[in-house]
Amino acid sequence: MLPDMPTRLFVATPTKLMTFADCKRKYRYTYLERPRPPKGPAWAHNTVGGIVHEVLADFFGRWPASRRTPDEVVARIRVGWRDEGFRDEVQSLDWRERATEMVLGYLRESDPYYEPRGVERTVAFTTARASLRGRIDRVDERPARSGDGTELVIVDYKTGRRPLTSTDARSSLAMALYVLGARRVLHRPCTRVELHHLPTNTVAAADHDDDSLARHQRRAESIVDDAAAAESRWAEGLTPAEADEAFPPEPSPLCGWCDFARICPQGRRVAPPRDPWAGLEDLPPTEALD
Template sequence: MGQLGFDFGEQPKRLTRVTPARLSTFDDCPRRYRMNYLDRPTPQRSGPWAHSTLGAVVHTALRELFDLPVQRRTPERAAALVTQHWKDGGFADAEQAAVYRERARRWVADYVEHNDVSGDPVGLERWVSAPAAPEGGPPSLIVEGRADRIDARGGELVVVDYKTGKRAPDEYEARASQALALYAVAAARTLRKPCRRVELHHLPSGTIAAAEHTDDSLRRQLRRAHETATDLRTATDTLSEGGDPDEVFPARTGRHCAWCDFRPSCADGRRAAQAVLPWALLASRDDGAMTE
């Protein structure tokens, strides 16, 4: 990324390849990281989550909308794409799924109605990648991932991430997001244009939370990524050398254990928090939190 002055020259023999999802998973719980990315066969997971199903459908609908000619990017077509790709996984029953299908249709229709969708993004779920050296010198890691949308505006790139969760994000959350910062670094490298602006588009509320990164703020996020990647690599090497899996990748328990995908395979997690039902994390719910 030229504007940061990183050296993208000759690379060392060993680079740690990381994605925002891998870094976040390891930070949240090393054991969950091991179960997800290293253990084979993969340990037993929980069933589908309704909020994940909902988010995936909305993302798919918006991706396909931008694949259409501009004149067909209408609120009606956006809503129809939600119906076309709808799934019921994780919902309590068909009635609840139908309620959220209609909410999702309304969210995407309102999004198209109130935002300019006439431009053609330079990337839709585009894979971007960049070697990076947070402290200067030869690169120490490769940051990469799949960004929801990358726009070209005024000669620069803008990273857009769609959100469908309960809470509307703010500027602080956009600025603090390690994922968005890493996408900005990787997009600039991959597409050869400056990228500083990142945006969270919250469909349920219509909120757009935006932040402008500086060289310093991007470096700080890269330092964080480098520190996590170093710990991750050390743990992985120790495991491969015969280290005890549960000691090398300990469970980091908390209330997040209530909705962890690997709860069925983690006794520590089951002791730490009571499980929530698969639809408990949906946005704009009318009922209270429910548990098993």
């Protein structure tokens, strides 16, 4: 750095920040090691979630109103279905039908002419130390509840088995950062966040205020400071022992769901690697927001 040059901002997404907060070894494997260590097999619950997200993005963001019909939804899921992570063909076909029912149930009351403000919309904002960005499933523009003009609402689709609450929506770092990013990019008031849980067809909503957004921003900046310091050490060159000290594992029951569980002895001791389809039967960790 030359004298008087601005400080380089740390670029991150919510997923990157939460990976560092949850397990620094996983962060190292995901973002720093090159070549990246081999990941385990694909997860079936991620396959289901990915296809559901793709279909809803097509429905609200790419298809004209004439295509927004149940038949088109069924056809799109059948064409786009993938077998990654499932135990066998029978389980895959069963979940293809379940995913179809979830999406059709969710869309049953939808207005085919409704146009969101954004679909799969990337937003970003900067702080004194970081450039934070993320991609929002859907941004709605609705009449302001104050009765004056319109306001933005951040919508995120969830397909995990666990029902969600307003506490989940309010405590989500990603959703709060999306609010700040949407305000910056779209120049509209935005306080409300909604988690749309397709398995139960319910909405968990929360409203942020300046204080709650400031708390989430401080939390993000704290993670940024720690991650940036760790990456600086990595850039200087570390021995394997030093790398393990700078990026230690954080063993927990969630280790069984980690993509790198098979190469992490500390994680395996706490929680053996799960079968790729286990998330369809048990409770996988809440999906990451990015």
